[in-house]
Amino acid sequence: MMEFLNFYVVPGIVTGSIYALGAIGITLIFGILRFGHFAHGDLATSGAYLALGATALLGLTPWAALPVAMLLTALLAYGIHRLFYRHLESRPKILTVIASLGIGMMLRSVVQVVWGVDPLAYGSGIARAQAFGPLMLRPREIATLALTLALVATLLAFLRYSKWGKAMRAMSDNPDLARLCGVDNDGVTRLTWFIVGALAAASGFCLGINTELTTMMGWSAMLSMFAAAVLGGVGRVEGAVVGGLVIGLAEELSVLVVPSPYKSATAFVILLAILLLRPQGIFKGKVL
Amino acid sequence: MKKKILASLSALALGGAIASAPAMAQNVKVAYLVAITGPIAGMAPMMVQSMKFAAEQVNAQGGIGNGGKLDPQVYDSGCNPQLATDAATKAVNVNGVIGIVGPSCSGPVIAVANSVSVPAGVLLVTSSGTSPKISTLDDKDLVFRTVPSDDYQGRALARALKARGIDKVAVTYLNNDYGLGLAEAFADEFQKQGGTITASRAHEDKKASYRSDLAELAKGGADTLVVFAYGNSSGLTILRQAIENGFFKNFVGADGMRDEGMVKTLGPDNLKPLLVSAPAGATGAGFEKFGKDFKATGGDPNGTFAATSYDAAFLMALAIEKAGGDKAKLPQALREVATAPGEPILPGEWAKAKKLIAEGKDIDYKGAAGDHEFDAHGDVPGSYILYKVSSSGFAEVERMK
Numbered sequence: 001m002m003e004f005l006n007f008y009v010v011p012g013i014v015t016g017s018i019y020a021l022g023a024i025g026i027t028l029i030f031g032i033l034r035f036g037h038f039a040h041g042d043l044a045t046s047g048a049y050l051a052l053g054a055t056a057l058l059g060l061t062p063w064a065a066l067p068v069a070m071l072l073t074a075l076l077a078y079g080i081h082r083l084f085y086r087h088l089e090s091r092p093k094i095l096t097v098i099a100s101l102g103i104g105m106m107l108r109s110v111v112q113v114v115w116g117v118d119p120l121a122y123g124s125g126i127a128r129a130q131a132f133g134p135l136m137l138r139p140r141e142i143a144t145l146a147l148t149l150a151l152v153a154t155l156l157a158f159l160r161y162s163k164w165g166k167a168m169r170a171m172s173d174n175p176d177l178a179r180l181c182g183v184d185n186d187g188v189t190r191l192t193w194f195i196v197g198a199l200a201a202a203s204g205f206c207l208g209i210n211t212e213l214t215t216m217m218g219w220s221a222m223l224s225m226f227a228a229a230v231l232g233g234v235g236r237v238e239g240a241v242v243g244g245l246v247i248g249l250a251e252e253l254s255v256l257v258v259p260s261p262y263k264s265a266t267a268f269v270i271l272l273a274i275l276l277l278r279p280q281g282i283f284k285g286k287v288l
Numbered sequence: 289m290k291k292k293i294l295a296s297l298s299a300l301a302l303g304g305a306i307a308s309a310p311a312m313a314q315n316v317k318v319a320y321l322v323a324i325t326g327p328i329a330g331m332a333p334m335m336v337q338s339m340k341f342a343a344e345q346v347n348a349q350g351g352i353g354n355g356g357k358l359d360p361q362v363y364d365s366g367c368n369p370q371l372a373t374d375a376a377t378k379a380v381n382v383n384g385v386i387g388i389v390g391p392s393c394s395g396p397v398i399a400v401a402n403s404v405s406v407p408a409g410v411l412l413v414t415s416s417g418t419s420p421k422i423s424t425l426d427d428k429d430l431v432f433r434t435v436p437s438d439d440y441q442g443r444a445l446a447r448a449l450k451a452r453g454i455d456k457v458a459v460t461y462l463n464n465d466y467g468l469g470l471a472e473a474f475a476d477e478f479q480k481q482g483g484t485i486t487a488s489r490a491h492e493d494k495k496a497s498y499r500s501d502l503a504e505l506a507k508g509g510a511d512t513l514v515v516f517a518y519g520n521s522s523g524l525t526i527l528r529q530a531i532e533n534g535f536f537k538n539f540v541g542a543d544g545m546r547d548e549g550m551v552k553t554l555g556p557d558n559l560k561p562l563l564v565s566a567p568a569g570a571t572g573a574g575f576e577k578f579g580k581d582f583k584a585t586g587g588d589p590n591g592t593f594a595a596t597s598y599d600a601a602f603l604m605a606l607a608i609e610k611a612g613g614d615k616a617k618l619p620q621a622l623r624e625v626a627t628a629p630g631e632p633i634l635p636g637e638w639a640k641a642k643k644l645i646a647e648g649k650d651i652d653y654k655g656a657a658g659d660h661e662f663d664a665h666g667d668v669p670g671s672y673i674l675y676k677v678s679s680s681g682f683a684e685v686e687r688m689k
Contacts, residue, residue, distance in 0.1 A: 007499045008503065014497070015497050119520050120553075124554070125558065126531050126555065127532060128534075129532060138532070210497075211525050212525065214521070216494060220495075252499070253500070256504075260490065260492065261491065261492045263492050
């Protein structure tokens, strides 16, 4: 039983919360800007490497480098919007979707040019688990879960109570109506990219600190993140969190039933089932 | 009018000259099919350079046949079956090469052999395809390699572990030709030696967590885990999570796990229980001669697959010389020039080899990467070394049998 918790459920929840952080960004872009952002995984990769750069250049500890990386990635995300996506806004959305695939490749290539293709880590050595009663947890896992909780709670409160949060929700419901009511759509778009960039950096950082930094890390994880966003209901932040946890757990638990090379396929089976049976997702998001 | 007649006459003469030239000096086209782009692009420059170096030596010391030259054409195989097949088709069907040196990577070798080179009766010598699956191709004796099959490494590793008193292991392998080939060879030999494999599971690359995989593997009660994966990818994550959670006490890997970056990331102290096998670097007179000559032209003889690539290209030239440029006789000729008995030929001794072949004497090429005594599958045996982790990287434990 404890083995089941420690080796299947705990890793599933940790992986799931990393997926959740990524899926929130994807679902926000889906909900507010209305396109699938395929550069999201590579944005997460960039964030993870920027944190590594901050540890190397500024001599910070990895966790202290995280806010720096979140800020830089937020600026990066906004910069990408200004340079590329903004020019496609009035065109069919599919152009932006395909453009984001290209942006993803560009980001990945820049990371490969700067940091090389060999895997890197925030620190050397290994961290053995500490026992909390029968539960075995590592400090970095507790920190990952705490960070996810804090970011999600802050974001939810922001969306619910602040003026800008309400504007974001209004634009997500109906951009034209929001503009008529005096919502600054450009401002909301800018804010969305800042939030998305910061969250992408957090997910990439958590992925990196729990495993290693590789240039393909974000791209490989992004497919699961998309599944999580759709599963939870597109445009729903709490849905992305639940979706992320479900996908993370399902991937780990699938090993009990099917051979482990099918681990990645589990996310897609769930995605397919959701699209067929309940396209609005668990939390009644937008139907794609 | 006169001018026209003159022009057509001279054209006729010129055409005649071109047509009759090969009768005196027949140039021979061979394809060097190397993954210049793709995942092993980093190794490609040295492979191409060593192949071209072999061709230069051949042409500088008398060329092929009676005044002909070896005409090597470099193609990109991209470490990708599709690209490699396209390039090989062009080389064989359009440009008329009679032999292929390459392609790089195991998947492309299998694809090119099945769909291009074997149907066309073209000899193929690869210098970097290591999958055991290449041995069992229905190749009409047209596929050879100068690099040992992973089959040998898997078996050598199994015997080495058994000799060290390890009887019970769990195996996890990357779900591709490399991982599967090694795992099958290892399992077969380990069980023949009386060992027990408690669990053998494939895994997918690039996942964030392998703890559930490891928990499943640990259920059989083995305290040694054999990992056939790459130390810069899933192998690293698996080792980290296995050590952190205490799933296994000892770890064993093959050449893919001999990764200095991995030692740096996990820390040499944590990797004390790790043993890895890797092909022994070439030694002997053949390698020394190749090393000296190749260095003089700015090459790195220790580059990955540099020595095997040189041998593949040089052997191809020897076989062409022996077969008198006859495509159908190439496989038989390759076996004759590569295997004992015969007058030993070292890398670069083209003039000597050419003279002996002309006299009808048997030769035996002793190459840069080994003696290349091909077996029935066209494979060469490999020699491997078992390494442990030291503070600075990897230290030799023993040569494996």
